[in-house]
Amino acid sequence: MGITFRKETFRDDFTFRNSPEHIRRFPFPFHEDSYMYAVNIEPHVVGPKGSVLENLIDVDEHYVAEMQDRALVLAEDPLRCQSLPHMTLAGWDLLELLMEQQALGYPEHFMLIRDGDRWRWINRPLGIDDSFTFGDVSTLPYGPMEYITRQSQGDFCILDQRDGNLWMDAGMVTTQADWSLDFDIGMNFFEWHAPVPLAHEKGIFVRALKFLTNIQQGKPARRLNWTMTINPRLDTSPENYHKWGPDRATVTPENVGDKVHLRVELQSFWRLPRSNAIVFPIRCYLIKMDELVTQPKWARRLHRVIRDLPEELATYKGLTRYRPTLVEWLSKLDDGSATSAGFGPD
Amino acid sequence: MSTGTTKLDVLVSDVVPVNELVTRFHFRRRDGELLPTFSGGAHVVVEMRDGERTRLNPYSLMGSPLDTREYTISVRRDDAGRGGSLFMHRQVRPGTEMVVSYPVNLFSLDLRARKHLMLAGGIGITPFMAQTAQLAAEGGNFELHYTCRTASLGTYADLLRERYDRRVRLYHDDRDERVDLDRLLSSQPLGTHLYVCGPSGMIGWVRERAAALGWPPETVHFEHFAAPQPGAPFDVTLALSGKTIRVDEQQSLLEAIEAAGVDPPYLCRGGVCGQCETNVISHDGKFIHNDHWLSEEDHRSGCKIMPCVSRFEGRSLVLER
Numbered sequence: 001m002g003i004t005f006r007k008e009t010f011r012d013d014f015t016f017r018n019s020p021e022h023i024r025r026f027p028f029p030f031h032e033d034s035y036m037y038a039v040n041i042e043p044h045v046v047g048p049k050g051s052v053l054e055n056l057i058d059v060d061e062h063y064v065a066e067m068q069d070r071a072l073v074l075a076e077d078p079l080r081c082q083s084l085p086h087m088t089l090a091g092w093d094l095l096e097l098l099m100e101q102q103a104l105g106y107p108e109h110f111m112l113i114r115d116g117d118r119w120r121w122i123n124r125p126l127g128i129d130d131s132f133t134f135g136d137v138s139t140l141p142y143g144p145m146e147y148i149t150r151q152s153q154g155d156f157c158i159l160d161q162r163d164g165n166l167w168m169d170a171g172m173v174t175t176q177a178d179w180s181l182d183f184d185i186g187m188n189f190f191e192w193h194a195p196v197p198l199a200h201e202k203g204i205f206v207r208a209l210k211f212l213t214n215i216q217q218g219k220p221a222r223r224l225n226w227t228m229t230i231n232p233r234l235d236t237s238p239e240n241y242h243k244w245g246p247d248r249a250t251v252t253p254e255n256v257g258d259k260v261h262l263r264v265e266l267q268s269f270w271r272l273p274r275s276n277a278i279v280f281p282i283r284c285y286l287i288k289m290d291e292l293v294t295q296p297k298w299a300r301r302l303h304r305v306i307r308d309l310p311e312e313l314a315t316y317k318g319l320t321r322y323r324p325t326l327v328e329w330l331s332k333l334d335d336g337s338a339t340s341a342g343f344g345p346d
Numbered sequence: 347m348s349t350g351t352t353k354l355d356v357l358v359s360d361v362v363p364v365n366e367l368v369t370r371f372h373f374r375r376r377d378g379e380l381l382p383t384f385s386g387g388a389h390v391v392v393e394m395r396d397g398e399r400t401r402l403n404p405y406s407l408m409g410s411p412l413d414t415r416e417y418t419i420s421v422r423r424d425d426a427g428r429g430g431s432l433f434m435h436r437q438v439r440p441g442t443e444m445v446v447s448y449p450v451n452l453f454s455l456d457l458r459a460r461k462h463l464m465l466a467g468g469i470g471i472t473p474f475m476a477q478t479a480q481l482a483a484e485g486g487n488f489e490l491h492y493t494c495r496t497a498s499l500g501t502y503a504d505l506l507r508e509r510y511d512r513r514v515r516l517y518h519d520d521r522d523e524r525v526d527l528d529r530l531l532s533s534q535p536l537g538t539h540l541y542v543c544g545p546s547g548m549i550g551w552v553r554e555r556a557a558a559l560g561w562p563p564e565t566v567h568f569e570h571f572a573a574p575q576p577g578a579p580f581d582v583t584l585a586l587s588g589k590t591i592r593v594d595e596q597q598s599l600l601e602a603i604e605a606a607g608v609d610p611p612y613l614c615r616g617g618v619c620g621q622c623e624t625n626v627i628s629h630d631g632k633f634i635h636n637d638h639w640l641s642e643e644d645h646r647s648g649c650k651i652m653p654c655v656s657r658f659e660g661r662s663l664v665l666e667r
Binding site: 085086087089093096160161162163214216217218219273274275276 | 352382383384385387388411448449450451454456457458480484564613619621
């Protein structure tokens with residue numbers, strides 16, 4: 001059975017919602033009642049049926065609406081998609097990866113037919129049926145990275161590997177938690193992570209880079225990251241701060257459940273075969289508090305995590321202004337009873 | 347987190363003698379599917395099951411990355427080595443079932459380069475076979491300077507000349523032909539990257555001259571796979587796993603650790619990638635360090651060893667494994 005794609009918006013009237021099945025599959029990021037940075041990287045292997053890990057590239061009920069939102073962002077600001085000249089080959093690598101994974105996981109929606117370098121790609125949800133020559137940029141309406149990432153949920157950074165470092169040399173970034181591809185393009189791993197507090201002292205980036213530069217073909221890895229967003233807005237970019245920054249002052253005890261969203265990023269890391277680059281998909285999942293607290297375990301745990309979060313982290317994640325209101329609202333749903341181990345709902 | 351890479355079950359589809367020292371092996375997948383795509387400069391680790399012994403040796407993929415129906419490697423016979431190349435030459439036949447790793451690239455092209463200047467010595471030609479094929483298909487700008495002992499030992503020299511004509515320059519030791527390195531390195535256009543693969547002495551020489559002539563280190567790429575050397579047998583205690591093992595004359599320390607059922611991480615098995623770096627808890631004797639990973643200070647300290655290529659002589663050695 002195919003996915004029923006929702007008609008919804010991530011701006012203006014904010015009609016984004018999760019269906020009850022999608023609430024259950026939400027990638028809740030806290031396996032215990034507190035949170036601190038760790039190198040929480042694990043092999044990106046297929047997970048249980050009905051979870052966001054059922055396929056290595058997840059397509060869900062928000063697919064069509066997210067792609068429409070991406071097109072709106074790009075129309076206003078084409079610099080959200082950039083690829084330095086030496087990254088075209090990596091773009092073809094990514095196109096192959098995403099077409100193969102989407103066709104494999106969702107054959108009722110996507111189909112890839114390959115005959116040597118002559119390929120045909122059918123994307124039914126978006127009404128696309130294109131034939132092209134793999135490796136020949138002139139046969140696609142956009143560059144290979146832009147073409148396929150206009151049809152794939154999540155942001156994508158392609159990192160060139162050289163001199164023992166990773167370089168942010170290409171990407172499609174429209175659903176980001178307050179960072180800018182246009183600002184970071186061309187930077188290396190340490191340069192673009194410079195603003196993150198606490199983690200440098202713990203030597204986390206040195207170890208993470210060592211791990212990432214050794215990612216092998218056929219062995220992708222993943223981690224979860226999280227923050228919070230007011231209103232279900234995908235595009236919380238520095239470029240558009242004037243549109244979403246003030247939202248943080250609008251949280252009141254009455255509207256917490258509707259306005260405050262937990263924003264979880266499923267980040268994965270893949271070695272690309274032709275270019276030897278790394279692609280770093282950052283897939284964003286949103287859930288409003290009213291939806292999240294339908295799972296009592298998540299409500300109790302989120303209360304404890306947000307209440308006890310170190311001040312530096314709360315500041316970095318931009319929660320400072322509404323944290324007391326949120327903690328007060330969540331505290332009413334926390335009877336103090338124990339929570340079971342692991343991420344999933346009870 | 348992981349030991350090595352994902353494995354591929356392959357069948358030897360052809361064995362082709364190239365000259366008196368070098369034989370080429372072709373592999374196809376046993377299930378008939380295409381092999382994973384790779385990039386020029388990548389290697390695979392070939393598992394050689396020789397009776398009770400398993401050797402794992404890295405070899406550069408030398409076919410075109412555009413053709414993944416088969417992988418090809420070229421193996422130079424080393425009569426004084428640990429027996430891996432002799433096993434390949436004497437026992438592997440068309441139809442032999444083998445296991446190879448997914449490709450790993452530790453000698454990648456820098457795709458920003460305006461020009462790729464390649465220097466090969468002897469069997470060090472193999473990664474350049476794939477890199478030149480990749481670049482030629484994209485219209486890339488490259489120039490290859492290839493030194494071999496004699497014309498008859500110039501593995502693939504004729505083929506390369508035929509494919510790329512004047513983009514390939516050959517130098518024969520027996521005719522006293524030698525690369526005029528300083529002149530070559532001084533006459534390159536801005537944005538050139540330099541790649542060198544061959545004997546250790548050659549790599550050292552090229553790196554030294556490039557540095558002296560002002561080449562930025564990030565534009566100089568090199569690959570030496572130090573094949574593990576045989577040596578006197580020695581005993582090792584693996585403290586974490588509570589085992590004492592013997593490393594045979596023809597076995598590497600890493601292979602002996604694996605044979606005992608302990609699986610340290612590895613990638614290159616040639617002393618360059620750093621994955622199998624192991625802490626020494628105590629020792630009474632002398633290390634024979636053969637790697638290119640640890641610093642001289644690390645070597646002197648006696649606190650670390652790269653078990654893929656290095657050995658030990660003495661009374662006792664205790665490792666944190």
